[in-house]
Amino acid sequence: MKKSNKYLIQRAGWYIVGFGLFFAPFAFFQKILISVFKLEGSGDIHGACFRMGVQSLFTGKGLSLLTTSGIIVSLLLVSALLLGPLFCGRFCAAGAFTEYISRIVPEKFKINWQKYINPTPVRYGILAGFLIVPFLSYSVACSYCNYFLLEKLASGNIGVLGSTTIITGLFWLIIFGAFTKGGRGYCSYLCPVGAIQSLLHSIGAKFGFTYKLKFTKEKCVSCNLCVKDCPMGALQSVDKLLKYNINNCITCHQCSHICPNNAITYGQGMSKWNEINKEEVKVPVVIDTRRV
Ligand code: SF4
């Protein structure tokens, strides 16, 4: 079996663990917190909700760390800063679900949205909207939440098929899922939980003591296998140079496992991706000088 396929199976195992830990009907993590520490919170995905913490903060209730969502959100943010978007890359069953469905759809039927729309401003625009939502309505974010929809699908209780459920399902599973290159269009464009983790990761990655993807240019043979297999479109080949968009990376490590030369690794130290971007900027300057 190919190394990359082996790793896909290994990753699937992590996502199944993530589903059991955070999503009802199991939600073991929330249930353990509730029973061991006698905390407030629900034993389902709402008990791990990032928005509810923000809602409490913005509506004057303060951010209580002594709730299931308070503890989970704190772990999420600290881990993103130190290790990268660990939840997205390891435990998010909602993102993995569409990625794996998309992997069985032939390439010719899939759209590479990133050729047309830069995901970064959309993603952070959605994050900004998500932070404003608590001032407007408590339930509107839940209505469009793919985590909540996955939980409903898994428990066989989708209830009345409302317009918001249909819109969310259509975008998450179909348009931005099965028929999107990489299968993680919802993660790339619409997920505020991923956006806040990526933001923290991009800050943390500037420091040597944090963990991040590192690139050794000398080892890269420009085979583009990593570009083709990245589910987030975070790697692009521009004029044979590998460009990395940290704001769209979920540190799933698919690229480092597919690379035949270990050019991409994960660890502490400096990432070296910026050096490539600097060289890329220099190339056209050299060409222009020769023409003159
Ligand atoms: S760049 Fe690598 S680690 Fe980041 S999302 Fe793409 S495949 Fe995963």
Ligand code: SF4
């Ligand atoms: S898979 Fe490795 S060698 Fe191939 S382009 Fe990516 S980093 Fe370079």
